[in-house]
Amino acid sequence: MTDTPTHDAEPSQPGKPSQPQPDATPAQDRADLLDRFNEMSAGSLSERMGIEFLEVSPERVVARMPVEGNTQPYGLLHGGASVVLAETVGSIGAALHAGEKGIAVGLDINATHHRAARSGHVTATATALSLGRTLASYDVAILDDDGRRVCTARITCMVRSAPPGA
Template identity: 75%
Template sequence: MTDTSFSTAGTLIERMGIEILEASPERVVATMPVAGNTQPYGLLHGGASVVLAESLGSVGAALHAGPNRVAVGVDINATHHRAARSGVVTGTATALSLGNTMASYDVVVTDEDGKRVCTSRITCLLRDAAPGSRAG
């Protein structure tokens, strides 16, 4: 994994069990367990898929933004295609546009059989970090 210059300890990424496998400004790949991230019917919660998508897009955008800058999500959407009941899902965020002030990613979430569970798009605003902030 590329050095993200920030820790995921104590964040929603850690709480959801998301494991980042690959990270660069152009592409971010991670897995997330279905167990613990379900809705009452035992299916992967749609919100969990969105958390995975936003996390991946935000990591990629932060890497693109560079030192002393931050990425702030301003838009996300998701289409849920099928249910996942067990195992892990894999999210792959691919950069659509990497500008000076905005970064957008297409995120595809698949199940262990490679079937698409969710498609999402996230756009992040890139800005200078506030003085004294934890930005890298």
Template identity: 75%
Template sequence: MTDNTTQSPTSATDPELLRLFNDMNAGTLGEKMGITFTEASPQRIVATMPVEGNNQPYGLLHGGASVVLAETLGSVGAALHAGEGRIAVGLDINATHHRGARSGLVTGTATPLSLGRTVASYEVVITDDQGNRLCTSRITCLLRDSAPQAK
């Protein structure tokens, strides 16, 4: 069940918001992995990631890469839900890998399981180019006030 009492008013299709998230990815692990946001709101976060460059020695998408994508999506959703002046930090993540991918783009879609005042949990489904489910992940984030910036 989802508690939407403190939802942020951000739009899932706002090009400025998507540009901001993709720019914020600069210099981070998300950029190194090739993660690109295509939708972002507290209710639905979507991003793609290439398989190439994120594979393990057998040529399959690395399971850790799937977890990076899932944590990125869940954390962004939780931060959007938390709102201005608050941050989201990961508490727990798990992943079940259903099948492999050797090429193309994978798409991760995060949807909330529970959105509270201090904790947000998301389910993240990762699919291949044909829509086959590759991975199901669950991430829980702690929501807290952000620390004051040093002057």
């Protein structure tokens, strides 16, 4: 089974090479989308944890979160907070992949914690591993302010058509 590519090439004309279609999301549209995701966090777990989206697309989502307020009793970043951040960026990417007429539902997430973070922010980058018709999987790297890897996660979401009235 093959998936439909995100950007199809224009049909070839004799003597003219195929050209990729221009990016379907111009810079202003991406900025508006980023603002929309940050506004949508109001009242959600993302807002409570201080997650701020920096970049959003189906292929890559970047967000940051403060360590302060997301710690365990020893003052270290809570492992569960890292998992929430990873699930947030992966789920947003999968939802964007699903499109306006689709939804993304988490199926699996796993995380390996490499080092402690005590202050500042951590930044998560979700990079698409596979964007299929029914599944979307992302590799998530969470780094501290010094660029050291704090956590590595992988999330897989099921992509479905939105139920009627959703």
